[in-house]
Amino acid sequence: MSKATNTKVETVRYYERIGLLPKPPRTAGNYRDYGEAELGRLSFIRRARDLGFSLDQVRALLGLSDDRSCDCAGIDHIANEHLREVDRKIADLKALRRELKAVIDSCDGGIVADCRIIEALAP
Amino acid sequence: MSKATNTKVETVRYYERIGLLPKPPRTAGNYRDYGEAELGRLSFIRRARDLGFSLDQVRALLGLSDDRSCDCAGIDHIANEHLREVDRKIADLKALRRELKAVIDSCDGGIVADCRIIEALAP
DNA sequence: TCTAGGGTCTGTAGTAGCTACAGGGTCAAG
DNA sequence: CTTGACCCTGTAGCTACTACAGACCCTAGA
Known part of the structure; x- marks a missing residue:
């Protein structure tokens, strides 16, 4: 699953630890045994992260997306807030x-004593 | 000094701990006793930080600016590298x-099941 | 002289979002 | 039966601070 989503193994475990991914069943050898659902969930997380959503926002999006019959205003709200954040950062x-x-x-070269960069930084 | 440079007290102490500011002499009551030089140094740090330089870059700039007779190519280099970083981020x-x-x-509203945002995030 | 209020002191732990080990266990191929 | 590549847990590190706790100091007012 790590490879399929281009995510480091440690990151997957980290997501599990903070509750973004569920604790999966284990194989006989105590290996995590993921299915399609978890793969989808992790892909969702990664895609949202790539779009710059914070983990808290991702958590909220995941929560909202679970209730398929709710209207999507909440999702819209989070996305638009994030867009405004991005605009602010830019x-x-x-x-x-x-x-x-x-x-x-x-600065046009010369020695440090005459450097305008240093001068501009100094008080 | 904290007030004069608009820096939190903890931040000043943090800069001291990581070696950006020297350990100052103390008063009888064990208070840090800063002079003009430290004030200038802290102002420099703050200004550089405001311009987005990392603490490592600030450290390098401080080091380079100490040798007033060196030529300022090193300073120029750090600043230009940072500029490129900023451009990349933008x-x-x-x-x-x-x-x-x-x-x-x-997304044009409706219920979550039809939400294009969720759809776009899903695999 | 006492006390209340502001400041300061050290040391530690928390934030975001991972990443990097150490020291062990498991598994398939040769 | 060994080798190498994976997995496991748990902990510590990264940036640049910030936020306490619990102590101490210093000054102004009653």
Whole structure:
């Protein structure tokens, strides 16, 4: 299952420990014995993680997706909140990038004593 | 000093513990007794952190900035590497945002069983 | 002089999300 | 029957802090 989902074995066990994956039955040799359901669940987790959802959000999504007859407003809500978070991060990084670029561009070589980067960082 | 640099007291002590700040002399009552030099150093650290440099990068910058007669290519290198990192992060987040948006847009309400978000996350 | 309130001190443990061992057990192939 | 590749548990490490507990100190007011 680890290979099928491109997940490290330790990560799978970690997900089990924090309750994202159920404790599976064991083989005679005490190996975890996963079926299709767990594979699907892990794939879901991985895909959501790839989209940047936090483990708490993934947990919520899994909970909501279990009740197939509920309406999907809750799911929509989590996804949109995450989208806003991502937008915020992009904006923050762009602002940071601008500032960093300005600091870097101000330096035109020479010795440290004259370095504008150091100067820009100093108080 | 904590107030002057808008840094939590615990963070200052943390920087001392990991060797970013020197162990300062103590007052009679065992309080840390900081001077101007430490204030400058902490300001430098905070500013660099605000620009997204890692603590390791900050450590390197501090080390390089100590030798005022060296040329500032090393500093330039660290800063530019960080800039590239930031650019990479922005690109990654934008790609993620696109994908996330597509997933969200595909859903037009209804019950969970028909939810395209869940469907898009499932294997 | 006492006391209340703010600060500080050390040390430890917690956060997110894994990752990396150590030291053992299991299993299939040769 | 051994070798090598997997699995098992449990614990500690990573980043960059943050949050206590339980002690101590210092100053201002009654």
